[in-house]
Amino acid sequence: MSGKRGEEAMIEVEGLSKSFWxxxxxxxxxxxxxxxxxxEKIEKRALQSISFRVQEGEVVGLxxxxxxxxxxxxxILAGIVHPSDGxxxxxxxxxxxxxxxxxxxxxxxxxxxxxxxxxxxxxxxxLLLREIYQVPKERFEESLERLVALLGVEDQLQVQxxxxxxxxxxxxELIAALLHSPKVVYLDEPTIGLDLGAQRAIREFIxxxxxxxxxxxxxxxxxxxxxxxxxxxILILRQGRLVYDGSRRQVTERFARYKLIKVLLRKPAEADDxxxxxxxxxxxxxxxxxxxxxxxRNQVASVASALMARLSVVDLAIEEEPLxxxxxxxxxxQQEEENEQMLFDVGMQSGIS
Amino acid sequence: MRAGLFTRxxxxxxxxxxxxxxxFWINAVMGFVAELTIAYFLxxxxxxxxxxxxxxxxxxxxxxxxxxxxxxxxxxxxxxSKDLTIARDxxxxxxxxxxxxxxxxxxxxxxxxxxSLVPALLQTLVFGVMALFWMQIPGDVQIDSLSVxxxxxxxxxxxxxAFLLRFPIQGVAFWADNVWSLNVMLRLATELLGGLLLPxxxxxxxxxxxxxxxxxxxxxxxxxxxxxxxxxxxxxLAALGVMSVWCVVIGAIGAMVxxxxxxxxxxxxx
Numbered sequence: 001m002s003g004k005r006g007e008e009a010m011i012e013v014e015g016l017s018k019s020f021w022x023x024x025x026x027x028x029x030x031x032x033x034x035x036x037x038x039x040e041k042i043e044k045r046a047l048q049s050i051s052f053r054v055q056e057g058e059v060v061g062l063x064x065x066x067x068x069x070x071x072x073x074x075x076i077l078a079g080i081v082h083p084s085d086g087x088x089x090x091x092x093x094x095x096x097x098x099x100x101x102x103x104x105x106x107x108x109x110x111x112x113x114x115x116x117x118x119x120x121x122x123x124x125x126x127l128l129l130r131e132i133y134q135v136p137k138e139r140f141e142e143s144l145e146r147l148v149a150l151l152g153v154e155d156q157l158q159v160q161x162x163x164x165x166x167x168x169x170x171x172x173e174l175i176a177a178l179l180h181s182p183k184v185v186y187l188d189e190p191t192i193g194l195d196l197g198a199q200r201a202i203r204e205f206i207x208x209x210x211x212x213x214x215x216x217x218x219x220x221x222x223x224x225x226x227x228x229x230x231x232x233x234i235l236i237l238r239q240g241r242l243v244y245d246g247s248r249r250q251v252t253e254r255f256a257r258y259k260l261i262k263v264l265l266r267k268p269a270e271a272d273d274x275x276x277x278x279x280x281x282x283x284x285x286x287x288x289x290x291x292x293x294x295x296x297r298n299q300v301a302s303v304a305s306a307l308m309a310r311l312s313v314v315d316l317a318i319e320e321e322p323l324x325x326x327x328x329x330x331x332x333x334q335q336e337e338e339n340e341q342m343l344f345d346v347g348m349q350s351g352i353s
Numbered sequence: 354m355r356a357g358l359f360t361r362x363x364x365x366x367x368x369x370x371x372x373x374x375x376x377f378w379i380n381a382v383m384g385f386v387a388e389l390t391i392a393y394f395l396x397x398x399x400x401x402x403x404x405x406x407x408x409x410x411x412x413x414x415x416x417x418x419x420x421x422x423x424x425x426x427x428x429x430x431x432x433x434s435k436d437l438t439i440a441r442d443x444x445x446x447x448x449x450x451x452x453x454x455x456x457x458x459x460x461x462x463x464x465x466x467x468x469s470l471v472p473a474l475l476q477t478l479v480f481g482v483m484a485l486f487w488m489q490i491p492g493d494v495q496i497d498s499l500s501v502x503x504x505x506x507x508x509x510x511x512x513x514x515a516f517l518l519r520f521p522i523q524g525v526a527f528w529a530d531n532v533w534s535l536n537v538m539l540r541l542a543t544e545l546l547g548g549l550l551l552p553x554x555x556x557x558x559x560x561x562x563x564x565x566x567x568x569x570x571x572x573x574x575x576x577x578x579x580x581x582x583x584x585x586x587x588x589x590l591a592a593l594g595v596m597s598v599w600c601v602v603i604g605a606i607g608a609m610v611x612x613x614x615x616x617x618x619x620x621x622x623x
C-alpha cells in the first residue's frame with residue numbers, strides 16, 4: 001500500500017469490496033413476459049479487496065476502463081454506497097455512517113450529475129450551501145469572492161443554473177463544492193464534455209485550490225490529460241481490482257515501451273519516404289509538414305538519425321508515450337495473461353494440456 | 354437542521370413555486386373550479402333523481418359547501434403530494450446530493466413541502482373568501498373562530514401525516530424503481546376513504562366506525578366537519594390522538610424502509 005505509514009492518512013482503505021445483484025432479462029417480448037414472473041439475478045463484483053491510503057495535500061488519480069470500479073469506489077468513500085466487505089476511514093470516520101463532522105469537511109464533484117438546484121440562480125444555491133455547511137458569513141464571502149474570481153464567472157452568478165452552458169455550470173459546481181473549504185475532495189470526471197479551454201481552466205483551478213488548501217483529492221477521469229496534469233500518484237483499477245498503486249512517472253519508466261518522435265518537415269514527405277518511415281516505426285499521424293511516429297525505446301537514437309538523414313527536417317522532438325496508451329496496454333496485457341491462464345486451466349481440467 | 358436553513362429552504366421553494374405562473378393558474382382553476390363543477394352537477398342530478406331534501410345528513414346547499422371546503426382544505430393537506438419527488442430522487446440518483454450534505458434529508462424535504470404549500474394557501478384564501486360571499490350557508494353549519502382554529506390544527510397534523518406517508522410508499526423505489534402505480538392507489542384510497550370523493554356519512558355506520566381507526570378520515574372528512582362546527586372538543590381531541598399515533602407508526606415504518614433502502618441505494622447517474 002502506498003502512502004507513508006508515519007503520517008496520518010486522510011483516506012484509509014483496507015480490503016474494500018462491493019458486490020451488486022443485477023437482474024438479467026432475456027431479449028425480446030417473451031423475455032419481457034417471462035421476467036414479469038421470474039428474473040435471473042447475477043452477482044457483479046464491482047470492487048475486490050482494495051487497499052490504499054491518501055495523505056493530506058495528495059492528488060491521486062483513479063484510472064481504469066469503464067466498469068473498472070472507479071465510480072463505485074468514490075461512491076463508497078463519499079458515503080453514498082455501503083461496501084459489502086472491508087473497511088474505510090475518511091478523516092477517521094466511516095463514510096457510509098454519514099457523520100456530519102465528516103460531511104462538513106468533504107466534497108464530491110460529479111461531472112455527470114448536477115448538484116446545484118436547477119431552478120435557482122447559482123448565487124441562491126451558494127447561500128443555501130452556506131446555511132447547510134454553517135460557514136461563517138465573512139469566511140463565506142471571502143471564499144466565494146476568491147473562487148468566483150479564479151474561475152471568472154462573476155457575470156453568471158444571478159443566472160438560473162439550468163440556463164448556464166455546461167462549462168459555466170461545471171465551474172459553479174466546483175465553487176459550490178469548495179465553498180466550505182473541504183479537506184477531502186472527490187472529483188468524478190470533472191471535465192467531461194467540456195471544450196479544451198474550459199478543461200484547462202478547471203484543471204488550473206483545481207491545482208490552485210490544492211496548493212492553497214492542501215486537501216486530499218481523488219480524481220477519476222477518462223481524459224488522461226487531467227490525470228497527467230493533476231496527479232503525481234495513480235491507482236489503476238481493472239475489473240474491480242487494484243492493479244497498480246504508485247507514482248505516475250514510474251508507470252512511464254517501468255511500463256513505457258515506446259517513445260514518440262515528432263518531426264517538423266521543411267517540405268512534404270514523398271510516398272517512398274513515408275513507406276520508409278513505416279519500416280522503422282509505427283506512424284501515428286502525418287500531415288504536409290509533420291510526421292508523428294511511435295518507436296521502441298531502445299531504437300530512438302538510430303531512428304532519429306535515420307529520419308534526419310532521409311527527410312528535410314526542420315525540428316525533431318522526442319516525447320514519452322502518453323500515459324493513456326501505457327495504461328490501456330497494461331490493462332490489455334493483463335487481460336491476455338488472464339485469458340491465457342484461463343485457457344491453461346481449462347486445458348488442465350480437460351486433460352489436453 | 355438549523356432554523357435558518359429550514360426557513361431559507363421554505364422561502365426558496367415558495368419563490369420557485371410562485372415563479373411558475375402558468376402552473377399556478379392551471380392548478381388553481383383545474384384543482385378547484387373543475388372539481389367543484391363536476392361534484393355540483395353530479396349531486397344536483399342525484400338530489401333531483403331521489404327527490405329527497407337530505408342525503409347522508411346533507412341538504413343540497415350543505416353538500417355543495419362540503420365539496421368547496423373539502424377541495425380547499427385538501428390543497429392544504431396534500432400540498433404537492435401528487436408528485437413523486439422522493440421516488441424520483443431515488444430513481445434518478447438525486448438523493449446522492451442530500452447524502453453528502455450535512456443535513457437531514459427528511460427535514461430538507463419537509464421544508465420544501467411547506468414552501469410548496471404557499472400557492473395552495475393563496476388559492477385557498479382567495480376561493481374560500483369568494484365562497485363565503487357567494488354561497489348560502491345552511492343553518493346546520495356553524496363556522497366560527499373556534500371551529501376554524503380547531504379545523505386548522507387538524508389540517509396541520511394531517512399535512513404532516515400526508516408528508517410522512519410519502520416515505521414508506523415512495524421509499525419502495527429503492528427496490529422497485531417505479532412506484533407510480535403504488536402512489537396512484539394510495540391517492541385513490543385517500544380520496545375515497547378520506548371523504549374527498551364523497552362524505553363519509555354516506556358509508557354504512559359499521560364502515561364509518563372502522564374507518565375512524567384508520568388515518569384516512571382525518572385527511573379531509575374530519576377537518577371539514579370540524580370547520581362546520583359538527584365536532585365537539587372531545588371528538589376533536591380524540592381525532593388528534595388517533596392522528597398522532599398514526600404519525601408515529603407511519604414515521605417508524607418510513608424510517609425502517611429508509612434505513613434498509615439506503616443499504617441498497619446505488620446512486621445511479623454518476
